[in-house]
Amino acid sequence: MTAADDELFESHRRRLTGLAYRILGSLAEAEDAVQDSFVKWTEADRDVIDNPAAWLTTACTRRCLDLLRAARRTRVDYVGTWLPEPVQTVVDGTPESSLELSASLSTAFLLLLERLSPRERAAYLLHEIFEQPYPEVAAILGVQEAACRKLVSRARAAVGRPAARYTAPLDRQDTLLAAFRGALTSGRTERLAALLSDEIALSADGGGRATAIAQTLRGKAAVLDFMGSLHGYWANYEWRPADINGGRGVLLVAADGTLAAAVTFGFDANGRVDGIYVMRNPDKLARLQAGGTTLS
Missing domain, CATH: 3.10.450.50 (Nuclear Transport Factor 2; Chain: A,)
Known part of the structure:
Protein backbone atom coordinates (compact mmCIF):
# COMPACT_ATOMS: atom_id res chain seq x y z
CA MET A 1 0.00 0.00 0.00
CA THR A 2 1.33 3.42 -0.95
CA ALA A 3 1.34 6.58 1.14
CA ALA A 4 -1.36 7.94 -1.16
CA ASP A 5 -3.57 4.93 -0.39
CA ASP A 6 -3.06 5.49 3.33
CA GLU A 7 -3.91 9.19 2.99
CA LEU A 8 -7.02 8.36 0.99
CA PHE A 9 -8.29 6.07 3.73
CA GLU A 10 -7.54 8.65 6.42
CA SER A 11 -9.55 11.24 4.48
CA HIS A 12 -12.57 8.95 4.88
CA ARG A 13 -11.93 7.76 8.46
CA ARG A 14 -14.04 10.39 10.22
CA ARG A 15 -17.05 9.81 7.97
CA LEU A 16 -16.75 6.04 8.29
CA THR A 17 -16.52 6.32 12.08
CA GLY A 18 -19.62 8.52 12.16
CA LEU A 19 -21.55 6.01 10.07
CA ALA A 20 -20.31 3.04 12.12
CA TYR A 21 -21.20 4.73 15.41
CA ARG A 22 -24.75 5.43 14.26
CA ILE A 23 -25.17 1.81 13.19
CA LEU A 24 -23.66 0.29 16.33
CA GLY A 25 -24.33 2.82 19.12
CA SER A 26 -20.84 2.10 20.44
CA LEU A 27 -17.74 4.12 19.64
CA ALA A 28 -15.44 1.27 20.66
CA GLU A 29 -17.17 -1.10 18.23
CA ALA A 30 -17.30 1.61 15.55
CA GLU A 31 -13.55 2.15 15.75
CA ASP A 32 -13.04 -1.63 15.54
CA ALA A 33 -15.20 -1.76 12.40
CA VAL A 34 -13.27 1.09 10.79
CA GLN A 35 -9.93 -0.49 11.66
CA ASP A 36 -11.09 -3.82 10.21
CA SER A 37 -12.04 -1.92 7.04
CA PHE A 38 -8.57 -0.38 6.96
CA VAL A 39 -6.97 -3.83 7.14
CA LYS A 40 -9.19 -5.02 4.31
CA TRP A 41 -8.25 -1.89 2.34
CA THR A 42 -4.54 -2.63 2.72
CA GLU A 43 -5.10 -6.10 1.26
CA ALA A 44 -7.38 -5.04 -1.62
CA ASP A 45 -6.44 -4.95 -5.30
CA ARG A 46 -6.52 -1.25 -6.19
CA ASP A 47 -6.79 -2.02 -9.90
CA VAL A 48 -10.35 -3.33 -9.51
CA ILE A 49 -11.60 -0.49 -7.25
CA ASP A 50 -13.21 2.19 -9.40
CA ASN A 51 -14.78 4.14 -6.53
CA PRO A 52 -12.75 4.03 -3.29
CA ALA A 53 -15.37 5.94 -1.28
CA ALA A 54 -18.09 3.45 -2.22
CA TRP A 55 -15.75 0.51 -1.60
CA LEU A 56 -14.83 1.76 1.87
CA THR A 57 -18.45 2.50 2.78
CA THR A 58 -19.45 -1.00 1.69
CA ALA A 59 -16.66 -2.69 3.63
CA CYS A 60 -17.36 -0.69 6.78
CA THR A 61 -21.15 -1.11 6.63
CA ARG A 62 -20.96 -4.88 6.15
CA ARG A 63 -18.52 -5.21 9.03
CA CYS A 64 -20.85 -3.11 11.20
CA LEU A 65 -23.78 -5.39 10.40
CA ASP A 66 -21.77 -8.41 11.57
CA LEU A 67 -20.85 -6.63 14.81
CA LEU A 68 -24.39 -5.36 15.38
CA ARG A 69 -25.90 -8.84 15.12
CA ALA A 70 -23.36 -10.15 17.64
CA ALA A 71 -23.87 -7.15 19.94
CA ARG A 72 -27.63 -7.62 20.06
CA ARG A 73 -27.19 -11.18 21.22
CA THR A 74 -24.85 -9.95 23.96
CA ARG A 75 -27.23 -7.17 25.08
CA VAL A 76 -29.82 -9.76 26.08
CA ASP A 77 -27.76 -10.33 29.23
CA TYR A 78 -26.93 -6.65 29.82
CA VAL A 79 -27.41 -5.55 33.43
CA GLY A 80 -30.01 -2.78 33.71
CA THR A 81 -30.84 -0.29 30.96
CA TRP A 82 -28.63 -0.21 27.86
CA LEU A 83 -27.80 3.24 26.47
CA PRO A 84 -25.50 4.15 23.56
CA GLU A 85 -21.94 5.10 24.42
CA PRO A 86 -21.79 8.92 24.73
CA VAL A 87 -19.41 10.76 22.42
CA GLN A 88 -18.21 14.33 22.09
CA THR A 89 -19.37 15.78 18.79
CA VAL A 90 -18.75 18.52 16.29
CA VAL A 91 -20.59 18.82 12.99
CA ASP A 92 -19.26 20.63 9.94
CA GLY A 93 -21.19 22.07 7.01
CA THR A 94 -24.22 24.33 6.58
CA PRO A 95 -26.53 25.10 9.52
CA GLU A 96 -29.20 22.91 7.93
CA SER A 97 -26.93 19.91 7.43
CA SER A 98 -25.37 20.44 10.86
CA LEU A 99 -28.78 20.33 12.52
CA GLU A 100 -29.75 17.14 10.68
CA LEU A 101 -26.49 15.38 11.47
CA SER A 102 -26.57 16.53 15.10
CA ALA A 103 -30.10 15.16 15.53
CA SER A 104 -28.99 11.85 14.05
CA LEU A 105 -26.36 11.54 16.79
CA SER A 106 -28.72 12.17 19.69
CA THR A 107 -29.16 9.47 22.29
CA ALA A 108 -32.92 9.56 21.70
CA PHE A 109 -32.52 8.91 17.98
CA LEU A 110 -29.97 6.13 18.46
CA LEU A 111 -32.35 4.41 20.87
CA LEU A 112 -35.15 4.74 18.34
CA LEU A 113 -32.98 2.96 15.77
CA GLU A 114 -32.88 -0.03 18.12
CA ARG A 115 -36.40 -0.83 16.89
CA LEU A 116 -35.00 -1.67 13.45
CA SER A 117 -33.38 -4.81 12.14
CA PRO A 118 -29.66 -4.44 11.36
CA ARG A 119 -30.23 -4.13 7.60
CA GLU A 120 -33.13 -1.69 8.07
CA ARG A 121 -30.93 0.41 10.31
CA ALA A 122 -28.04 0.51 7.83
CA ALA A 123 -30.32 1.19 4.85
CA TYR A 124 -32.12 4.00 6.68
CA LEU A 125 -28.92 5.68 7.81
CA LEU A 126 -27.23 5.42 4.42
CA HIS A 127 -30.21 6.77 2.50
CA GLU A 128 -31.90 9.19 4.91
CA ILE A 129 -28.92 10.58 6.84
CA PHE A 130 -25.93 10.13 4.53
CA GLU A 131 -28.03 10.75 1.40
CA GLN A 132 -26.82 7.76 -0.58
CA PRO A 133 -29.10 6.97 -3.58
CA TYR A 134 -31.04 3.73 -3.54
CA PRO A 135 -28.88 1.95 -6.14
CA GLU A 136 -25.74 2.62 -4.09
CA VAL A 137 -27.37 1.54 -0.83
CA ALA A 138 -28.62 -1.64 -2.49
CA ALA A 139 -25.10 -2.41 -3.74
CA ILE A 140 -23.62 -1.78 -0.29
CA LEU A 141 -26.11 -4.16 1.33
CA GLY A 142 -25.94 -6.72 -1.46
CA VAL A 143 -29.69 -6.64 -2.22
CA GLN A 144 -31.88 -5.68 -5.16
CA GLU A 145 -32.93 -2.02 -5.35
CA ALA A 146 -36.59 -2.96 -4.79
CA ALA A 147 -35.65 -4.80 -1.60
CA CYS A 148 -33.55 -1.82 -0.50
CA ARG A 149 -36.52 0.53 -0.98
CA LYS A 150 -38.64 -1.77 1.18
CA LEU A 151 -36.00 -1.75 3.92
CA VAL A 152 -35.94 2.05 3.97
CA SER A 153 -39.74 2.25 3.80
CA ARG A 154 -40.16 -0.06 6.79
CA ALA A 155 -37.52 1.85 8.73
CA ARG A 156 -39.11 5.19 7.85
CA ALA A 157 -42.48 3.92 9.07
CA ALA A 158 -40.91 3.02 12.42
CA VAL A 159 -38.71 6.13 12.72
CA GLY A 160 -40.41 8.76 10.54
CA ARG A 161 -39.90 12.27 11.84
CA PRO A 162 -40.69 11.68 15.53
CA ALA A 163 -39.79 13.79 18.53
CA ALA A 164 -36.45 11.98 18.78
CA ARG A 165 -35.29 13.83 15.64
CA TYR A 166 -35.99 17.31 17.05
CA THR A 167 -33.19 19.45 18.43
CA ALA A 168 -33.93 22.49 20.58
CA PRO A 169 -32.11 25.79 19.90
Whole structure:
Protein backbone atom coordinates (compact mmCIF):
# COMPACT_ATOMS: atom_id res chain seq x y z
CA MET A 1 0.00 0.00 0.00
CA THR A 2 1.33 3.42 -0.95
CA ALA A 3 1.34 6.58 1.14
CA ALA A 4 -1.36 7.94 -1.16
CA ASP A 5 -3.57 4.93 -0.39
CA ASP A 6 -3.06 5.49 3.33
CA GLU A 7 -3.91 9.19 2.99
CA LEU A 8 -7.02 8.36 0.99
CA PHE A 9 -8.29 6.07 3.73
CA GLU A 10 -7.54 8.65 6.42
CA SER A 11 -9.55 11.24 4.48
CA HIS A 12 -12.57 8.95 4.88
CA ARG A 13 -11.93 7.76 8.46
CA ARG A 14 -14.04 10.39 10.22
CA ARG A 15 -17.05 9.81 7.97
CA LEU A 16 -16.75 6.04 8.29
CA THR A 17 -16.52 6.32 12.08
CA GLY A 18 -19.62 8.52 12.16
CA LEU A 19 -21.55 6.01 10.07
CA ALA A 20 -20.31 3.04 12.12
CA TYR A 21 -21.20 4.73 15.41
CA ARG A 22 -24.75 5.43 14.26
CA ILE A 23 -25.17 1.81 13.19
CA LEU A 24 -23.66 0.29 16.33
CA GLY A 25 -24.33 2.82 19.12
CA SER A 26 -20.84 2.10 20.44
CA LEU A 27 -17.74 4.12 19.64
CA ALA A 28 -15.44 1.27 20.66
CA GLU A 29 -17.17 -1.10 18.23
CA ALA A 30 -17.30 1.61 15.55
CA GLU A 31 -13.55 2.15 15.75
CA ASP A 32 -13.04 -1.63 15.54
CA ALA A 33 -15.20 -1.76 12.40
CA VAL A 34 -13.27 1.09 10.79
CA GLN A 35 -9.93 -0.49 11.66
CA ASP A 36 -11.09 -3.82 10.21
CA SER A 37 -12.04 -1.92 7.04
CA PHE A 38 -8.57 -0.38 6.96
CA VAL A 39 -6.97 -3.83 7.14
CA LYS A 40 -9.19 -5.02 4.31
CA TRP A 41 -8.25 -1.89 2.34
CA THR A 42 -4.54 -2.63 2.72
CA GLU A 43 -5.10 -6.10 1.26
CA ALA A 44 -7.38 -5.04 -1.62
CA ASP A 45 -6.44 -4.95 -5.30
CA ARG A 46 -6.52 -1.25 -6.19
CA ASP A 47 -6.79 -2.02 -9.90
CA VAL A 48 -10.35 -3.33 -9.51
CA ILE A 49 -11.60 -0.49 -7.25
CA ASP A 50 -13.21 2.19 -9.40
CA ASN A 51 -14.78 4.14 -6.53
CA PRO A 52 -12.75 4.03 -3.29
CA ALA A 53 -15.37 5.94 -1.28
CA ALA A 54 -18.09 3.45 -2.22
CA TRP A 55 -15.75 0.51 -1.60
CA LEU A 56 -14.83 1.76 1.87
CA THR A 57 -18.45 2.50 2.78
CA THR A 58 -19.45 -1.00 1.69
CA ALA A 59 -16.66 -2.69 3.63
CA CYS A 60 -17.36 -0.69 6.78
CA THR A 61 -21.15 -1.11 6.63
CA ARG A 62 -20.96 -4.88 6.15
CA ARG A 63 -18.52 -5.21 9.03
CA CYS A 64 -20.85 -3.11 11.20
CA LEU A 65 -23.78 -5.39 10.40
CA ASP A 66 -21.77 -8.41 11.57
CA LEU A 67 -20.85 -6.63 14.81
CA LEU A 68 -24.39 -5.36 15.38
CA ARG A 69 -25.90 -8.84 15.12
CA ALA A 70 -23.36 -10.15 17.64
CA ALA A 71 -23.87 -7.15 19.94
CA ARG A 72 -27.63 -7.62 20.06
CA ARG A 73 -27.19 -11.18 21.22
CA THR A 74 -24.85 -9.95 23.96
CA ARG A 75 -27.23 -7.17 25.08
CA VAL A 76 -29.82 -9.76 26.08
CA ASP A 77 -27.76 -10.33 29.23
CA TYR A 78 -26.93 -6.65 29.82
CA VAL A 79 -27.41 -5.55 33.43
CA GLY A 80 -30.01 -2.78 33.71
CA THR A 81 -30.84 -0.29 30.96
CA TRP A 82 -28.63 -0.21 27.86
CA LEU A 83 -27.80 3.24 26.47
CA PRO A 84 -25.50 4.15 23.56
CA GLU A 85 -21.94 5.10 24.42
CA PRO A 86 -21.79 8.92 24.73
CA VAL A 87 -19.41 10.76 22.42
CA GLN A 88 -18.21 14.33 22.09
CA THR A 89 -19.37 15.78 18.79
CA VAL A 90 -18.75 18.52 16.29
CA VAL A 91 -20.59 18.82 12.99
CA ASP A 92 -19.26 20.63 9.94
CA GLY A 93 -21.19 22.07 7.01
CA THR A 94 -24.22 24.33 6.58
CA PRO A 95 -26.53 25.10 9.52
CA GLU A 96 -29.20 22.91 7.93
CA SER A 97 -26.93 19.91 7.43
CA SER A 98 -25.37 20.44 10.86
CA LEU A 99 -28.78 20.33 12.52
CA GLU A 100 -29.75 17.14 10.68
CA LEU A 101 -26.49 15.38 11.47
CA SER A 102 -26.57 16.53 15.10
CA ALA A 103 -30.10 15.16 15.53
CA SER A 104 -28.99 11.85 14.05
CA LEU A 105 -26.36 11.54 16.79
CA SER A 106 -28.72 12.17 19.69
CA THR A 107 -29.16 9.47 22.29
CA ALA A 108 -32.92 9.56 21.70
CA PHE A 109 -32.52 8.91 17.98
CA LEU A 110 -29.97 6.13 18.46
CA LEU A 111 -32.35 4.41 20.87
CA LEU A 112 -35.15 4.74 18.34
CA LEU A 113 -32.98 2.96 15.77
CA GLU A 114 -32.88 -0.03 18.12
CA ARG A 115 -36.40 -0.83 16.89
CA LEU A 116 -35.00 -1.67 13.45
CA SER A 117 -33.38 -4.81 12.14
CA PRO A 118 -29.66 -4.44 11.36
CA ARG A 119 -30.23 -4.13 7.60
CA GLU A 120 -33.13 -1.69 8.07
CA ARG A 121 -30.93 0.41 10.31
CA ALA A 122 -28.04 0.51 7.83
CA ALA A 123 -30.32 1.19 4.85
CA TYR A 124 -32.12 4.00 6.68
CA LEU A 125 -28.92 5.68 7.81
CA LEU A 126 -27.23 5.42 4.42
CA HIS A 127 -30.21 6.77 2.50
CA GLU A 128 -31.90 9.19 4.91
CA ILE A 129 -28.92 10.58 6.84
CA PHE A 130 -25.93 10.13 4.53
CA GLU A 131 -28.03 10.75 1.40
CA GLN A 132 -26.82 7.76 -0.58
CA PRO A 133 -29.10 6.97 -3.58
CA TYR A 134 -31.04 3.73 -3.54
CA PRO A 135 -28.88 1.95 -6.14
CA GLU A 136 -25.74 2.62 -4.09
CA VAL A 137 -27.37 1.54 -0.83
CA ALA A 138 -28.62 -1.64 -2.49
CA ALA A 139 -25.10 -2.41 -3.74
CA ILE A 140 -23.62 -1.78 -0.29
CA LEU A 141 -26.11 -4.16 1.33
CA GLY A 142 -25.94 -6.72 -1.46
CA VAL A 143 -29.69 -6.64 -2.22
CA GLN A 144 -31.88 -5.68 -5.16
CA GLU A 145 -32.93 -2.02 -5.35
CA ALA A 146 -36.59 -2.96 -4.79
CA ALA A 147 -35.65 -4.80 -1.60
CA CYS A 148 -33.55 -1.82 -0.50
CA ARG A 149 -36.52 0.53 -0.98
CA LYS A 150 -38.64 -1.77 1.18
CA LEU A 151 -36.00 -1.75 3.92
CA VAL A 152 -35.94 2.05 3.97
CA SER A 153 -39.74 2.25 3.80
CA ARG A 154 -40.16 -0.06 6.79
CA ALA A 155 -37.52 1.85 8.73
CA ARG A 156 -39.11 5.19 7.85
CA ALA A 157 -42.48 3.92 9.07
CA ALA A 158 -40.91 3.02 12.42
CA VAL A 159 -38.71 6.13 12.72
CA GLY A 160 -40.41 8.76 10.54
CA ARG A 161 -39.90 12.27 11.84
CA PRO A 162 -40.69 11.68 15.53
CA ALA A 163 -39.79 13.79 18.53
CA ALA A 164 -36.45 11.98 18.78
CA ARG A 165 -35.29 13.83 15.64
CA TYR A 166 -35.99 17.31 17.05
CA THR A 167 -33.19 19.45 18.43
CA ALA A 168 -33.93 22.49 20.58
CA PRO A 169 -32.11 25.79 19.90
CA LEU A 170 -28.79 26.04 21.72
CA ASP A 171 -29.97 28.88 23.96
CA ARG A 172 -32.84 26.71 25.17
CA GLN A 173 -30.44 23.82 25.74
CA ASP A 174 -28.24 26.13 27.82
CA THR A 175 -31.28 27.21 29.85
CA LEU A 176 -32.05 23.55 30.46
CA LEU A 177 -28.51 22.84 31.67
CA ALA A 178 -28.73 25.71 34.15
CA ALA A 179 -32.07 24.45 35.46
CA PHE A 180 -30.77 20.89 35.64
CA ARG A 181 -27.74 22.02 37.61
CA GLY A 182 -29.92 24.04 39.95
CA ALA A 183 -32.09 21.00 40.66
CA LEU A 184 -29.05 18.85 41.43
CA THR A 185 -27.30 21.39 43.65
CA SER A 186 -30.27 22.85 45.53
CA GLY A 187 -32.88 20.11 45.42
CA ARG A 188 -35.40 22.65 44.08
CA THR A 189 -36.97 21.45 40.85
CA GLU A 190 -39.51 24.18 40.00
CA ARG A 191 -37.39 25.79 37.27
CA LEU A 192 -36.58 22.41 35.73
CA ALA A 193 -40.23 21.30 35.86
CA ALA A 194 -41.25 24.14 33.54
CA LEU A 195 -38.94 22.76 30.82
CA LEU A 196 -40.08 19.13 30.99
CA SER A 197 -42.66 17.38 28.87
CA ASP A 198 -45.43 15.53 30.71
CA GLU A 199 -44.13 12.40 28.94
CA ILE A 200 -40.58 12.85 30.27
CA ALA A 201 -38.58 9.65 30.79
CA LEU A 202 -35.27 9.28 32.63
CA SER A 203 -32.95 6.34 31.93
CA ALA A 204 -29.59 5.47 33.46
CA ASP A 205 -26.97 2.96 32.34
CA GLY A 206 -24.68 1.53 34.99
CA GLY A 207 -23.95 -1.70 33.16
CA GLY A 208 -23.63 -3.51 36.46
CA ARG A 209 -20.44 -1.48 37.07
CA ALA A 210 -21.90 1.60 38.80
CA THR A 211 -24.98 2.51 40.81
CA ALA A 212 -27.92 3.45 38.57
CA ILE A 213 -31.69 3.14 38.58
CA ALA A 214 -32.61 -0.29 37.23
CA GLN A 215 -35.59 0.78 35.12
CA THR A 216 -36.64 3.89 33.24
CA LEU A 217 -38.64 6.45 35.24
CA ARG A 218 -41.65 7.83 33.37
CA GLY A 219 -43.78 10.90 34.03
CA LYS A 220 -42.93 14.35 35.35
CA ALA A 221 -43.75 13.57 38.99
CA ALA A 222 -41.51 10.49 39.15
CA VAL A 223 -38.61 12.21 37.38
CA LEU A 224 -38.80 15.36 39.50
CA ASP A 225 -38.96 13.36 42.73
CA PHE A 226 -35.86 11.46 41.65
CA MET A 227 -34.02 14.63 40.66
CA GLY A 228 -34.83 16.21 44.00
CA SER A 229 -33.53 13.16 45.82
CA LEU A 230 -30.13 13.54 44.15
CA HIS A 231 -29.49 16.78 46.04
CA GLY A 232 -26.49 16.22 48.28
CA TYR A 233 -25.38 13.19 46.25
CA TRP A 234 -24.31 14.94 43.05
CA ALA A 235 -24.05 18.45 44.46
CA ASN A 236 -20.32 18.18 45.11
CA TYR A 237 -19.36 16.92 41.67
CA GLU A 238 -17.54 19.28 39.33
CA TRP A 239 -19.89 20.40 36.57
CA ARG A 240 -18.43 20.42 33.03
CA PRO A 241 -20.74 21.41 30.16
CA ALA A 242 -19.86 19.55 26.95
CA ASP A 243 -21.18 18.97 23.45
CA ILE A 244 -22.29 15.32 23.58
CA ASN A 245 -24.17 13.39 20.91
CA GLY A 246 -24.99 16.48 18.88
CA GLY A 247 -26.33 18.61 21.72
CA ARG A 248 -25.52 20.27 25.01
CA GLY A 249 -24.75 17.83 27.79
CA VAL A 250 -22.81 17.71 31.02
CA LEU A 251 -19.98 15.72 32.55
CA LEU A 252 -20.01 15.23 36.33
CA VAL A 253 -16.51 14.76 37.75
CA ALA A 254 -15.63 13.54 41.25
CA ALA A 255 -13.05 15.22 43.46
CA ASP A 256 -10.43 12.62 42.50
CA GLY A 257 -10.87 13.44 38.80
CA THR A 258 -12.95 10.37 37.99
CA LEU A 259 -15.74 10.94 35.50
CA ALA A 260 -18.84 9.83 37.39
CA ALA A 261 -21.56 10.49 34.82
CA ALA A 262 -22.43 11.99 31.45
CA VAL A 263 -25.91 13.37 30.91
CA THR A 264 -27.66 14.06 27.59
CA PHE A 265 -31.20 15.13 26.72
CA GLY A 266 -33.95 14.54 24.18
CA PHE A 267 -36.57 17.06 23.07
CA ASP A 268 -40.09 16.99 21.69
CA ALA A 269 -41.44 19.07 18.80
CA ASN A 270 -42.22 21.94 21.19
CA GLY A 271 -38.69 22.10 22.56
CA ARG A 272 -39.60 20.50 25.88
CA VAL A 273 -37.36 17.84 27.39
CA ASP A 274 -38.86 14.39 26.95
CA GLY A 275 -35.74 12.33 27.67
CA ILE A 276 -32.91 12.49 30.21
CA TYR A 277 -30.13 9.94 29.70
CA VAL A 278 -27.56 9.34 32.42
CA MET A 279 -24.47 7.30 31.60
CA ARG A 280 -22.76 5.82 34.65
CA ASN A 281 -21.06 2.76 33.12
CA PRO A 282 -17.31 3.45 33.47
CA ASP A 283 -16.52 1.37 30.39
CA LYS A 284 -18.66 3.69 28.25
CA LEU A 285 -17.27 6.80 29.96
CA ALA A 286 -13.64 5.85 29.33
CA ARG A 287 -13.14 7.88 26.13
CA LEU A 288 -14.89 10.94 27.56
CA GLN A 289 -12.64 10.58 30.62
CA ALA A 290 -9.60 10.61 28.32
CA GLY A 291 -10.77 13.71 26.47
CA GLY A 292 -13.23 12.22 24.00
CA THR A 293 -13.27 11.34 20.32
CA THR A 294 -14.85 13.88 18.00
CA LEU A 295 -17.47 12.65 15.55
CA SER A 296 -19.32 14.32 12.72
